[in-house]
Amino acid sequence: MPNLVRPFVGFLVLMSIVQAQPAPAANPLLTPSPLPFNYPPFNLIKNEHYLPAYEAGMTENLAEIAAIAQNPAPANFDNTIVALERSGRLLTRVATVFGGLSGANTNPEMQKIQRAMSPRLAAHSDAIRLNAALFARISSLYAARASLALDPESDRLLWRTFQDFVRAGAKLGEAEKAKLRTLNSELATLQTTFTQNVLKERDSSSVLFDARAELAGLSDTAIATAAAAAKAAGHDGKFLIALVNTSGQPPLTDLKNHAARAKLMAASLDRGSRGSDYDNRAVVSAIAKKRAARAALLGYAHHAAYQLEEQTVGSVEVLNKLLAQLAPPAVANARKEAADMQAIVDAEKGGFTLGAADWDLYSEKVRAARYAFDESQLRPYYELNRVLIDGVFFAATKLYGITFKERHDLPVYEPTVRTFDVFNSDGSALAIFFFDPYARSNKNGGAWANAYSSQSHLLGTRPVIGNHLNIPQPPAGQPTLLTHSEVNTAFHEFGHALHGMFSNVKYPRFSGTSVPRDFVEFPSQVNEMWASWPEILQNYAKHYQTGAPLPAELLAKVQAAAKFNQGFKTTEYLAATLLDQAWHQVSAAEIPEADGVLAFEAAALKKYGVDFAAVPPRYRSTYFSHTFSGGYSAGYYSYIWSEVLDANTVEWIKQNGGLQRANGDRFRAKLLSRGGTADALGLFRDFTGGEPDIKPLLVRRGLEIPAQK
Numbered sequence: 001m002p003n004l005v006r007p008f009v010g011f012l013v014l015m016s017i018v019q020a021q022p023a024p025a026a027n028p029l030l031t032p033s034p035l036p037f038n039y040p041p042f043n044l045i046k047n048e049h050y051l052p053a054y055e056a057g058m059t060e061n062l063a064e065i066a067a068i069a070q071n072p073a074p075a076n077f078d079n080t081i082v083a084l085e086r087s088g089r090l091l092t093r094v095a096t097v098f099g100g101l102s103g104a105n106t107n108p109e110m111q112k113i114q115r116a117m118s119p120r121l122a123a124h125s126d127a128i129r130l131n132a133a134l135f136a137r138i139s140s141l142y143a144a145r146a147s148l149a150l151d152p153e154s155d156r157l158l159w160r161t162f163q164d165f166v167r168a169g170a171k172l173g174e175a176e177k178a179k180l181r182t183l184n185s186e187l188a189t190l191q192t193t194f195t196q197n198v199l200k201e202r203d204s205s206s207v208l209f210d211a212r213a214e215l216a217g218l219s220d221t222a223i224a225t226a227a228a229a230a231k232a233a234g235h236d237g238k239f240l241i242a243l244v245n246t247s248g249q250p251p252l253t254d255l256k257n258h259a260a261r262a263k264l265m266a267a268s269l270d271r272g273s274r275g276s277d278y279d280n281r282a283v284v285s286a287i288a289k290k291r292a293a294r295a296a297l298l299g300y301a302h303h304a305a306y307q308l309e310e311q312t313v314g315s316v317e318v319l320n321k322l323l324a325q326l327a328p329p330a331v332a333n334a335r336k337e338a339a340d341m342q343a344i345v346d347a348e349k350g351g352f353t354l355g356a357a358d359w360d361l362y363s364e365k366v367r368a369a370r371y372a373f374d375e376s377q378l379r380p381y382y383e384l385n386r387v388l389i390d391g392v393f394f395a396a397t398k399l400y401g402i403t404f405k406e407r408h409d410l411p412v413y414e415p416t417v418r419t420f421d422v423f424n425s426d427g428s429a430l431a432i433f434f435f436d437p438y439a440r441s442n443k444n445g446g447a448w449a450n451a452y453s454s455q456s457h458l459l460g461t462r463p464v465i466g467n468h469l470n471i472p473q474p475p476a477g478q479p480t481l482l483t484h485s486e487v488n489t490a491f492h493e494f495g496h497a498l499h500g501m502f503s504n505v506k507y508p509r510f511s512g513t514s515v516p517r518d519f520v521e522f523p524s525q526v527n528e529m530w531a532s533w534p535e536i537l538q539n540y541a542k543h544y545q546t547g548a549p550l551p552a553e554l555l556a557k558v559q560a561a562a563k564f565n566q567g568f569k570t571t572e573y574l575a576a577t578l579l580d581q582a583w584h585q586v587s588a589a590e591i592p593e594a595d596g597v598l599a600f601e602a603a604a605l606k607k608y609g610v611d612f613a614a615v616p617p618r619y620r621s622t623y624f625s626h627t628f629s630g631g632y633s634a635g636y637y638s639y640i641w642s643e644v645l646d647a648n649t650v651e652w653i654k655q656n657g658g659l660q661r662a663n664g665d666r667f668r669a670k671l672l673s674r675g676g677t678a679d680a681l682g683l684f685r686d687f688t689g690g691e692p693d694i695k696p697l698l699v700r701r702g703l704e705i706p707a708q709k
Contacts, residue, residue: 029053038453043411047109057091075137103444122188129168183294195629201278209239217256245445253360265357272622280622282594292588304584307634311518329703333567373557383544384480391540395530399664401425431463431501439470449496454511455503465500467493495527502672510676517635519680521642563702575610575617580627584634647696652688
């Protein structure tokens with residue numbers, strides 16, 4: 001997913017400790033980077049640079065805003081709307097770098113800064129959006145919009161700016177504005193607390209095993225990694241398995257010991273609710289209550305109504321209907337899958353009822369019996385560098401004509417980060433891309449894309465895009481062999497990178513992935529199709545030792561099993577999606593206190609018919625970063641809705657020749673380059689020539705909607 005938290009452009013108040021600190025000499029954040037495309041000088045940036053740079057950026061930006069709001073000249077598009085687009089460049093630069101590194105390479109001092117700054121960022125946003133004089137100028141222009149004869153992108157910018165201010169509370173009275181400022185400040189602090197708790201709880205919940213025998217089934221490399229982790233943590237001779245963000249944990253696919261699997265799954269599911277210092281139950285309750293209160297203040301029934309108002313899905317009612325259609329067949333399929341696995345458990349005289357800890361192992365046994373292969377057979381053919389260079393990049397070259405050249409002269413914040421120049425087909429420079437593949441204890445979980453510099457003709461800026469993954473790093477000298485899911489993730493995140501790199505807009509407000517939340521995953525999900533496209537797959541799926549291609553018979557089995565386990569995958573996703581909506585489709589009075597969070601979660605899953613213990617939500621509430629801190633509140637449905645659009649688009653591409661430059665050029669011109677300059681669904685219709693249809697998604701996932709009675 002992309003990092004969608006756009007940095008605000010200043011603060012209203014800066015804490016006294018910052019005012020007391022002199023700016024360090026040669027603070028690299030205070031001036032534009034001298035490196036190509038404004039690539040950040042990571043090697044020069046130190047913790048002590050952030051606060052003085054934030055102070056300078058705040059001071060500069062507040063002066064810019066005051067000049068716009070108090071301009072004695074009548075408001076016009078240039079002196080008001082364009083001036084707003086130009087404002088806050090210094091503070092945006094600081095917030096972009098700090099925000100990116102806070103997720104990818106944080107440390108205790110940065111976390112302290114993050115806690116201090118998050119409410120001040122919220123206060124600054126309010127200082128701009130709730131500025132009555134500024135809004136009066138914007139309103140006067142909006143009222144005269146029809147007579148201004150603006151070009152289409154400028155006209156949309158005026159509309160977008162007005163809507164942004166209204167949705168931020170610009171029309172409220174002063175007393176309501178004061179309440180809104182308080183709620184926004186409190187929410188910013190709570191969301192930062194949630195983020196930091198998830199990271200600390202994940203690390204503190206690593207599971208320790210006493211004996212190697214408990215890890216039977218894991219590869220020698222995985223066991224060596226666990227032994228090294230235990231030794232580093234002071235448990236020499238034992239084995240430590242770190243957790244990933246999702247409920248499911250990768251080792252569960254291979255662990256043969258039932259007790260070991262249960263121990264690992266229990267640790268995963270308990271995160272954030274086990275009474276530790278990083279317990280998130282009270283934080284979840286407070287965030288949900290304050291979001292509901294803010295929505296009510298702004299005139300909405302609940303937070304979901306506020307969030308979905310401008311999304312492409314249309315409304316809460318349309319979304320609920322879609323989810324109600326999908327959940328029953330997904331759960332029905334999952335129960336059939338569970339029955340198949342239970343039969344194997346019983347045949348092996350396992351003596352237990354299949355649970356969440358057992359699903360991955362036994363689904364692989366079903367796959368092996370049904371299709372005569374398992375996931376472990378694929379990994380030797382998915383070596384990281386080949387996946388990146390001969391897969392992800394090769395597909396982009398074939399489809400769009402762009403090329404890549406690795407460079408080693410740009411500074412990086414971590415030695416395993418790689419940087420690449422990206423060129424158009426005519427040889428002109430397009431962007432800089434950097435790739436941060438490995439998991440670290442100081443790195444957020446999951447996978448995401450960040451724009452460290454966004455394209456804008458107005459500002460003369462060009463893209464610097466980073467992809468951040470969380471692949472376990474093997475011991476030194478060992479190859480990095482990916483799972484099938486990790487390969488798809490690499491293609492997915494590069495889809496976001498393409499969206500940013502191909503941006504061709506005038507105004508920064510519309511750059512790259514600045515589109516509705518439920519549209520942003522659409523282009524990246526389309527890019528996943530190339531991971532399994534025969535010409536692409538044959539180019540990168542080669543044995544890491546011999547170079548032999550993925551055998552045709554194994555490929556055929558992979559393709560035959562494409563719909564395998566989709567009941568599980570769809571159910572775990574929908575369970576999380578429905579939890580997200582449950583927390584955000586209620587009033588503040590309906591939200592429980594901390595001690596009722598887990599009961600609320602259980603009741604919601606039961607209400608929606610996805611309370612199947614063998615398939616827990618992909619994220620439980622207490623570690624659900626997407627919705628409680630990651631910018632997807634009431635928006636986690638975006639992945640499935642985007643997949644509706646994606647499935648339609650993939651069908652169009654297949655029917656029009658597949659992997660061809662003409663299709664790539666069309667997708668780039670009509671959609672990827674447009675950012676937020678036009679209605680998102682209009683861009684989809686312009687490319688595909690039709691309306692979204694759920695049927696291709698259902699076929700892809702092997703789901704059948706029950707006939708209406």
